[in-house]
Amino acid sequence: MRAHFDPGGTPDGLLAALHALSAEGTIGGLMVLACDANGWQPERLDPILRGCEIPLFGGIFPQITYQNQNHERGTLLLALGAAPEIACVRGLSEADADFDERVEVATEHWQEPAGATTMVVFVDGLSSRISALVDGLYANFGLENNFIGGGAGSLSFQQRPCILTNAGLLADVAVLARLPLRSRIGVTHGWEPISEPLKVTGARGNVVMTLDWEPAFAVYKRMVEAHSGQEMRAEAFFALAKSYPFGMTKLDTEIVVRDPLMVVDGNHLVCVGEVPEGAFVKLLNGTPDTLIAAARKARELTMPASAELAGPAQAASASYLFIDCISRVLFLGERIADELRAVGHDRPVNGAFTLGEIANTGDAFLEFYNKTSVFGILFDEAIG
Known part of the structure; x- marks a missing residue:
């Protein structure tokens, strides 16, 4: 995944980045991670998102990380070499919703994958039935994918539109993006x-x-x-x-x-x-030291993939994606820099600080976590 960062975080900056990436003609899809302090509103964002011809998914988060630094303002665009399959599941707070069925219906147009896949899942972090959605994902997909993602939203704890799709900026929904990529995922917390x-x-x-x-x-x-x-x-x-x-x-x-x-x-x-x-x-x-040690362990859990990074082609094709809880930032303060160094000392780490984290490791039950570090290595041969 190739990263483009707009530190201003403006709608115009997003539009300019989308135009530039569209002109390249080699982008299969985009993951867009934006900061809540950008102040985006649907009336300004929806025309931009709906006008984007590249398949797009993402969210608005309290903070994001770009090249091992956390940012309270800005927009990160991660370009994918192959097109993702994207679906949206609505009504994440509906008490009577059957999410096994809703996930099945939302993804019924997806094709049988030809190889390894990784599913990125972003949800409205202030919805009340996220775990039920995660159970629905597991019921439909089991452990055939690796999963990584988390909750979007604001530290104001006021629910408002925070999920980015080609249909616009949405609230109380989940966006599912299945990527034709191999991955390794590590999950730890330190509490x-x-x-x-x-x-x-x-x-x-x-x-x-x-x-x-x-x-x-x-x-x-x-x-x-x-x-x-x-x-x-x-x-x-x-x-x-x-x-x-x-x-x-x-x-x-x-x-x-x-x-x-x-x-x-x-x-x-x-x-x-x-x-x-x-x-x-x-x-x-916990203590700052136990949390930082846990983040380092999340990275170490992916180390069976380190042999795959030995050659230049494999190294060029690998990206680090870090999904970390925003409350860890609040707890660690300035020492969040130590946590980011612990997971990204050899290459840039990009990602989001979320309201809850979604992950499995390929051999354990899919779960919705809080206050947890999720570290992923994604192999994108199409862009490498």
């Missing part, structure tokens, strides 16, 4: 349990109402204050909550992290992604 298990005794979608039959915020506040020595206030919830996610244990995967975002209705916790009623969760905590 450690600091509590005994708590039973989720009341939950609805991504809202946790009670833990061990007590109001969820009261339980969470008590545990966080005891560990941190700081007062937790609902009106400044995320300032302290960013250091204390929940963890759910699932078979054959790392602990799946759930990020509490805010308090609603007095004592309910809104998380990024569903927390099933009846599940058991533990309070987690």
